[in-house]
Amino acid sequence: MQDSELIQRCRLGDSLAWEHLVEKFQRRIFGLALTYVHNREEARDLAQEIFVRVFNGLNQFKDDQAFVPWLLAMGRNCCIDRIRRLKVRNRYHTDMPEQAEFADPSDSPHDDLETSGRNKTLYKAIDGLSEQSREMIMLKDIQGLKFREISSMLGIPEGTVKSRSVKARSDLLCALKDQGYQQGSLT
Amino acid sequence: MNTNGCDWVQAFCHRQAELSREKQDTLTEHLQTCDACLDFWSQTIDVPTNLKVDTLNALSLDPCSNAQLQILELESDQLEPLLSEHLSHCSACQDAYQQMTALQAALSELKEPRLDELFVADVLRKTSRRRFSWFRMRGVIHHMIQRPRFALELAYAFAILIFSSAQLAGIEWVPSTGVEMKQQQLVHTLNESAKWTQDLIENTGTKSQQRFSSAVATWQELDPHQANQTWWTWFQKTLNRTKEKKTGDNHDRNG
Structure with a gap:
């Protein structure tokens, strides 16, 4: 079933269509959340919050636009809100562990994941990038959005998106090399 | 030209300015002296490939640097002919290309990590x-x-x-005027039937008693809340009237 049809049915209160939509995009949204918050439980909770927000905001979705970029944009905003809240909370509760941007990979959530060492290496390298490069890697290379879609999502010219994307890839390769990444270890 | 040149390069790269042939020489001169602009220029994909290659050649960049920049810009498996040709005879760039494709494949696998079944x-x-x-x-x-x-x-x-x-x-939807009218008719009938009312009081007329009970039941059915009270008032009056009449008759008989 097409996304547009699913959304149409969700709007009419079809619970099965909504269930199908959640099933279809759950892992993708979880992946998005995981690149922002570095804790599996936190990411799971955040992904649920994103879906609740999507559910409430389905009426705002226009039929002529693509669903996936809209969904990811909503997810991104939700992640940014959560990180902002975490930062404020950490500012007032200094006893709480720092969880925001650059978590120590040794107690990083990715250790909890049943991922291979390759994924750990990648997450660690992505964590080390600047916020701009990390976001570009996340949107372009992980989520596979087009330059045009990223451009409209971030509100910057398409040329700038392309430049940032190239720079982000270059930075990521440098970060992987710094971590002792060798040719062929990603394959 | 340095500050203005930087602005101009930025403007061109964002497609806000046109690059004519004569301006290309000026651009090349600027790029030779400004590393930041060279970096930006090299990484901008909007610039037509032939123009970029010309400029990079004019800057005497080696073909490997050029190829590696193009590798970083890779969108899909479709290689440009120039890059493809270079990769066929340069093992270092071939390795860089394989490294980039492997990285892209690995990154795309992070798109959908595993999730427990209770999530939905x-x-x-x-x-x-x-x-x-x-x-x-x-x-x-x-x-x-x-x-x-x-x-x-x-x-x-x-x-x-x-x-x-x-x-x-228990709310009646029948119009109230109809009920009242029926009640009034019934009261009138009962008042007029003095004979069987009297029979009832004297407990002698079974047929009258049945008729009376039936009438009262109908009345109660019509308006159960008010019927009892109204009926009781009427009954008391009728009873008193009958008693008076009976007493009067007795007095007449005795007198």
Whole structure:
């Protein structure tokens, strides 16, 4: 079933269509959340919050636009809100562990994941990038959005998106090399 | 030209300025002296490939640097002919290309990490609380607009529901004037039937008693709340009147 049809049915209160939509995009949204918050439980909770927000905001979705970029944009905003809240909370509760941007990979959530060492290496390298490069890697290379879609999502010219994307890839390769990444270890 | 040149390169790269042939030489001169602009220029994909290659050649960049920049810009497996040709005879760039494709493949695998099976149920539980709120109402309204017959059906169903509820709650939907009229007729009939009322009081006329009971039951059925009181008042009056009449008759008989 097409996304547009699913959304149409969700709007009419079809619970099965909504269930199908959640099933279809759950892992993708979880992946998005995981690149922002570095804790599996936190990411799971955040992904649920994103879906609740999507559910409430389905009426705002226009039929002529693509669903996936809209969904990811909503997810991104939700992640940014959560990180902002975490930062404020950490500012007032200094006893709480720092969880925001650059978590120590040794107690990083990715250790909890049943991922291979390759994924750990990648997450660690992505964590080390600047916020701009990390976001570009996340949107372009992980989520596979087009330059045009990223451009409209971030509100910057398409040329700038392309430049940032190239720079982000270059930075990521440098970060992987710094971590002792060798040719062929990603394959 | 340095500051202005930087601005101009930025403007061109964002497609806000045109690059003519004569300006290309000036650009090349600027790029030779400004590393930041060279970096920016090299990484901008909007620049037509032939122009970029010309400029890079003019800057005497080696073909490997050029190829590696193009590798970083890779969008898909489709290679440009120039790059493809270079890769065929340069093992270092071939390695860089393989490294980039492997990185892209690995990154795309992070798109959908594994998730427990309870996730969907948790989301559905959180959203089901809101299901019957405004969102659902909006869906119904939307459906009604699309299909006017549905609105009529809905109105009919609502009407039946309201009437049924009212019946269950004991609310009479018969117009009150009709009830009052029937009650008045009944009172009139009962008042007029002095004979069988008298029979009832003297407990002698079974047939009259039955008729009387039937009339009272009908009355009560018509208005159960008020019937008893009104009937009792009427009954008391009738009883007193009958007693007086009987006493009067006795006096006449005795007198």
